[in-house]
Amino acid sequence: MTETPPLVVDIDGTLTDETRAVDPRVFPVLSEWPEPVVVATGKAMPYPIALCEFVGIDYTVIAENGGVVFVEATDTLRIRGDKAACLAVAEAYRELGYEMGFGEVDLANRWRETEVVVDLSQPEEPLRRLAEEHGLEFLDTGFAYHVTDPSIDKGTGLVAVCAELDREPTEFLAVGDSENDAEVFEVAGESVAVANADETALARADRVTEASYADGFLEAVEPYR
Numbered sequence: 001m002t003e004t005p006p007l008v009v010d011i012d013g014t015l016t017d018e019t020r021a022v023d024p025r026v027f028p029v030l031s032e033w034p035e036p037v038v039v040a041t042g043k044a045m046p047y048p049i050a051l052c053e054f055v056g057i058d059y060t061v062i063a064e065n066g067g068v069v070f071v072e073a074t075d076t077l078r079i080r081g082d083k084a085a086c087l088a089v090a091e092a093y094r095e096l097g098y099e100m101g102f103g104e105v106d107l108a109n110r111w112r113e114t115e116v117v118v119d120l121s122q123p124e125e126p127l128r129r130l131a132e133e134h135g136l137e138f139l140d141t142g143f144a145y146h147v148t149d150p151s152i153d154k155g156t157g158l159v160a161v162c163a164e165l166d167r168e169p170t171e172f173l174a175v176g177d178s179e180n181d182a183e184v185f186e187v188a189g190e191s192v193a194v195a196n197a198d199e200t201a202l203a204r205a206d207r208v209t210e211a212s213y214a215d216g217f218l219e220a221v222e223p224y225r
């Protein structure tokens with residue numbers, strides 16, 4: 001068995017099935033992993049914190065695509081991102097909604113500190129264009145549209161976690177499924193895309209699993225178990 005690396009793992013599309021339900025088969029893998037486990041997600045902080053709590057692992061979390069980082073081992077919370085710029089985009093998008101008649105914008109932003117998220121049911125192009133006009137990053141994770149600070153991502157989040165844990169990003173195995181995993185794939189030592197990953201993640205990964213979703217995650221970590 002190859003020496004077990006620390007793990008940085010995405011949630012939606014990687015630990016879950018296609019409905020975003022976490023597959024319970026991943027729980028013992030995460031709780032028994034002998035090296036640090038970092039949960040890195042576009043979701044807001046309460047979700048990865050709850051996952052760590054119920055799996056029984058340290059809260060080592062990258063939320064909001066790197067906008068919010070929490071390391072329980074050093075009790076460090078880092079919040080980074082241009083929330084004001086993101087809110088300006090949301091307001092402009094909401095105005096456009098009324099003008100273009102696509103109705104009330106569903107801003108799925110409860111508990112978010114640094115970015116704006118819009119449900120996939122809303123029109124993509126106007127939001128993408130507004131984000132670009134405001135110099136912000138637009139991400140389609142396959143589960144939601146995100147408007148975020150272009151200088152912040154899961155890769156900068158892992159660098160921040162490593163500074164607290166005195167580890168190197170290159171030690172990590174990264175597993176993910178989407179364009180919001182591209183930067184953490186770049187800084188990790190080994191990156192694996194699950195078979196359901198989008199084009200960006202597939203192109204940026206060192207290897208791709210045969211299996212999809214949580215089956216893909218279990219396949220990705222198999223060599224280390």
Ligand SMILES: O=C(O)COP(=O)(O)O
Nearest residue numbers: 011012041042043141144
């Ligand atoms: O929040 C999202 O849109 C996707 O979340 P993920 O980064 O855990 O896949």
Ligand SMILES: [Mg+2]
Nearest residue numbers: 010012013177
């Ligand atoms: Mg994902």
